[in-house]
Amino acid sequence: MNIGRRHTTKAFPWRRSLWIASLLTPALVVMVLFVLWPLLSAFRLAFYEFNGLQPIGFIGFENFRKVLFEQPYSDWTFNALKHNIIAFVALMVFENGTAFLLAYALLKALPGHRIHQVIVFLPVVLSAVIVGFLWKLFLHPLFGLVNQTLALVGIGAIPWLGNEHTALGSVLFANVWHWLGFPTLVLLAGMQRVSKEVIEAARLDGAGDYVLMTRIIWPLIAPSVTIVTILTFIGSFNWFEIPYVMAGLTGSPGGATDVLGLYFYRTAFGSTTTGIQDFGQGSALAVMMFIIVAGVTAIALRYLRRREIEL
Amino acid sequence: MSAAVGTRETGELLKNGAIQLMLAINAVIMIYPLFVMVMSSFKTNAEIFSSPFALPAHFSLANAERVWSETNFVRYLANSVGVTMAAVALILLFSTMAAYAIARYQFRLSALVLMFFLSGMTVPLKLAIIPLFIQLDSLGLVDSYAGLVLVYVAMGIPSAVFIMTGFLRTLPRELEESARMDGASEFRIMRSIMLPLARPALVIVAIQNAVPIWNDFFFPLVLITSDNLKTLPQGLTVFVGEFTTDWGVLFTGLTLAALPITLLYIVLSKQFISGITQGAVK
Numbered sequence: 316m317n318i319g320r321r322h323t324t325k326a327f328p329w330r331r332s333l334w335i336a337s338l339l340t341p342a343l344v345v346m347v348l349f350v351l352w353p354l355l356s357a358f359r360l361a362f363y364e365f366n367g368l369q370p371i372g373f374i375g376f377e378n379f380r381k382v383l384f385e386q387p388y389s390d391w392t393f394n395a396l397k398h399n400i401i402a403f404v405a406l407m408v409f410e411n412g413t414a415f416l417l418a419y420a421l422l423k424a425l426p427g428h429r430i431h432q433v434i435v436f437l438p439v440v441l442s443a444v445i446v447g448f449l450w451k452l453f454l455h456p457l458f459g460l461v462n463q464t465l466a467l468v469g470i471g472a473i474p475w476l477g478n479e480h481t482a483l484g485s486v487l488f489a490n491v492w493h494w495l496g497f498p499t500l501v502l503l504a505g506m507q508r509v510s511k512e513v514i515e516a517a518r519l520d521g522a523g524d525y526v527l528m529t530r531i532i533w534p535l536i537a538p539s540v541t542i543v544t545i546l547t548f549i550g551s552f553n554w555f556e557i558p559y560v561m562a563g564l565t566g567s568p569g570g571a572t573d574v575l576g577l578y579f580y581r582t583a584f585g586s587t588t589t590g591i592q593d594f595g596q597g598s599a600l601a602v603m604m605f606i607i608v609a610g611v612t613a614i615a616l617r618y619l620r621r622r623e624i625e626l
Numbered sequence: 627m628s629a630a631v632g633t634r635e636t637g638e639l640l641k642n643g644a645i646q647l648m649l650a651i652n653a654v655i656m657i658y659p660l661f662v663m664v665m666s667s668f669k670t671n672a673e674i675f676s677s678p679f680a681l682p683a684h685f686s687l688a689n690a691e692r693v694w695s696e697t698n699f700v701r702y703l704a705n706s707v708g709v710t711m712a713a714v715a716l717i718l719l720f721s722t723m724a725a726y727a728i729a730r731y732q733f734r735l736s737a738l739v740l741m742f743f744l745s746g747m748t749v750p751l752k753l754a755i756i757p758l759f760i761q762l763d764s765l766g767l768v769d770s771y772a773g774l775v776l777v778y779v780a781m782g783i784p785s786a787v788f789i790m791t792g793f794l795r796t797l798p799r800e801l802e803e804s805a806r807m808d809g810a811s812e813f814r815i816m817r818s819i820m821l822p823l824a825r826p827a828l829v830i831v832a833i834q835n836a837v838p839i840w841n842d843f844f845f846p847l848v849l850i851t852s853d854n855l856k857t858l859p860q861g862l863t864v865f866v867g868e869f870t871t872d873w874g875v876l877f878t879g880l881t882l883a884a885l886p887i888t889l890l891y892i893v894l895s896k897q898f899i900s901g902i903t904q905g906a907v908k
Contacts, residue, residue: 335727335731342721356760356761420649425649431653436902442858444883453662505907
């Protein structure tokens with residue numbers, strides 16, 4: 316009976332193929348229609364002139380030339396790019412630096428460390444829109460929590476988001492508050508994988524916290540540092556929500572918080588203030604952002620992985 | 627000797643004290659803003675401006691009533707619930723089916739199919755928004771739930787297939803062989819024997835996708851224009867535009883928007899943390 320059945324399945328391989336194909340089809344169709352095709356088109360469309368939604372003619376590198384070399388587009392592009400780079404460096408130092416210290420503190424597993432992990436990760440699960448608006452209210456020059464607190468120690472009202480020197484820093488601060496828990500727990504997980512024996516051995520050899528942290532933990536968590544660095548880079552170059560919510564579509568004041576994500580969105584989908592809407596230039600910007608992110612990620616991965624292997 | 631041990635213990639105690647102090651300060655920085663947000667939602671405007679640090683004089687629900695009656699908040703909330711649930715359900719369904727085929731059967735092209743899905747993990751779909759918009763427009767799906775849901779499904783499938791394939795491969799072959807011997811159909815084997823075992827992986831995949839979809843702002847901003855179709859994060863921007871000076875209502879809106887996911891997070895914090903950091907801690 317059983318043997319007979321096995322023969323029947325063997326005798327109808329097309330039934331098996333049909334079954335496998337029907338399992339794969341829905342996922343494949345969605346991927347082809349909404350990932351593969353749009354992605355390939357994104358590269359193609361960057362070389363076209365547009366009229367509204369319609370590509371009307373191949374124009375070579377004209378869109379790239381405009382956003383890179385023609386005023387005022389090139390000024391906007393490089394102004395935004397500068398802020399993405401500042402954001403990456405600032406987040407590496409302040410967000411990931413703080414995260415490293417917190418992770419090391421949590422590694423000690425002192426009383427309350429579990430609840431602290433839950434607390435530090437709480438903002439991560441909230442929408443960037445909530446976080447952005449919350450900090451926008453708190454940073455209000457007159458009635459915001461931050462200036463009200465500073466007033467208690469006699470510091471006068473600072474227009475955090477209104478001043479071009481403090482605006483980007485303020486937006487970055489909200490971003491650090493939002494995401495801090497992510498690198499903290501990723502680095503903590505990396506530290507927890509460093510074997511207890513290694514740490515004990517170092518301690519017995521008289522290594523203090525500083526030596527332990529810099530000579531043992533830091534090199535051994537290289538894989539976690541790699542992943543955090545790369546995710547921070549991708550995040551900094553796709554940065555959109557918090558600047559949009561806190562500083563608006565034009566990166567106010569006067570472009571002080573403009574980043575490539577905002578500039579790309581303005582170019583592609585228009586804005587009430589500039590009135591420009593150009594899918595061709597938008598596509599060129601998207602392709603450039605894609606190349607920056609993919610290229611730097613690939614190079615960084617090779618360089619950082621080498622550091623991991625040398626250990 | 628004992629004196630030396632004593633100093634070392636005192637030193638350790640001091641150091642641990644310093645670490646606990648640093649953690650306590652950090653906890654206050656993380657929690658206090660949210661506490662003020664919740665407390666301010668019970669306050670009148672005048673109270674928020676004049677006594678920002680005080681507890682509300684009365685725990686008044688007046689602001690919440692205004693959010694309920696004067697805004698589209700409930701509609702936005704319902705839209706977010708619907709879109710998130712539909713997208714996560716389809717991600718689980720499609721990815722599990724595909725992963726099951728890849729993990730449990732040997733067929734030509736299986737490695738290639740898996741590669742195709744995995745390569746999708748590296749694609750930032752935001753940067754393909756222009757062709758995606760044109761594509762959805764030609765299908766008549768701009769400004770519809772369906773368009774938004776399909777984009778989320780496409781975004782979620784690659785990593786979901788990756789996790790599910792890895793998990794389904796670990797299930798023992800004997801189970802399915804003996805069922806096959808007993809004459810169970812392939813569908814029955816999948817549905818009744820293998821999938822119930824995959825539940826832990828399904829929970830991780832569901833959370834990993836539900837959180838970013840629930841919180842997403844970019845895709846609704848581009849794809850949805852009708853107020854009745856807007857999701858919660860997008861609706862909040864409308865709402866904030868209407869009540870710029872009414873801080874009591876604003877804080878109430880933010881509190882109510884944060885409430886559902888916060889409650890879920892408190893109950894399922896372990897699963898949330900492992901779902902969201904999944905991929906970065908391996």
